[in-house]
Amino acid sequence: MIPMNKKKPSEVVHIQNVCFIGEQKGVPEDVLKKALINFFVRDKSVLKAFLAIVAEEGKPSITLCLRTQFGPDKGMVEKIGTVFASVFNSQEHLDIIFLNDQQEKDLVKVCQPFFKHE
Numbered sequence: 001m002i003p004m005n006k007k008k009p010s011e012v013v014h015i016q017n018v019c020f021i022g023e024q025k026g027v028p029e030d031v032l033k034k035a036l037i038n039f040f041v042r043d044k045s046v047l048k049a050f051l052a053i054v055a056e057e058g059k060p061s062i063t064l065c066l067r068t069q070f071g072p073d074k075g076m077v078e079k080i081g082t083v084f085a086s087v088f089n090s091q092e093h094l095d096i097i098f099l100n101d102q103q104e105k106d107l108v109k110v111c112q113p114f115f116k117h118e
Helices: 027-043 074-087 101-107
Strands: 002-005 019-023 046-056 059-068 093-098
Touching: 019 101, 027 046, 027 074, 046 101, 059 074, 059 101, 074 093
Parallel strands: 059 093
Antiparallel strands: 002 093, 019 046, 046 059
16 A cells, blocks of 8 residues: 655555455545546556545555556556645545455455546
8 A cells, every 4th residue: 555645755555454445436536536537548557446445454544446557656656646636635645555356356346446448
C-alpha cells in the first residue's frame, strides 16, 4: 500500500492483510475517477482501476486499487498524486494498492472497476 499526500512524499508500506469492504462512491469521487480515467487512457499500463474502501488493521481508508502490466510503479504513483491534488485539498491523502491475482479476485466480490483497459 502506498499512502500519498501532496505535502509529504509518497512512501511504500508493505502490509500483510487487507480487507476489501466495498466501492467508494460520491460526487467528488466521480470527479476523481473521470480525471484518473483520462490519465489511464493515455498511460496504457493500467489494466483495471478500482476506488475501494479497504480496511487494514481494522482502519478503513479510501484506496485506489490498480492492476497494472508491470506491478508497483513509483513514477505512476507520483503522476496519480498530481491528478489527485488537482481534485482534492492538499490535506487529503489517497492510498494506492497494486493488486496481485488473489487481491483482485477478493476485490471484485465487493467492488467493480471504474476503469478497464480495452
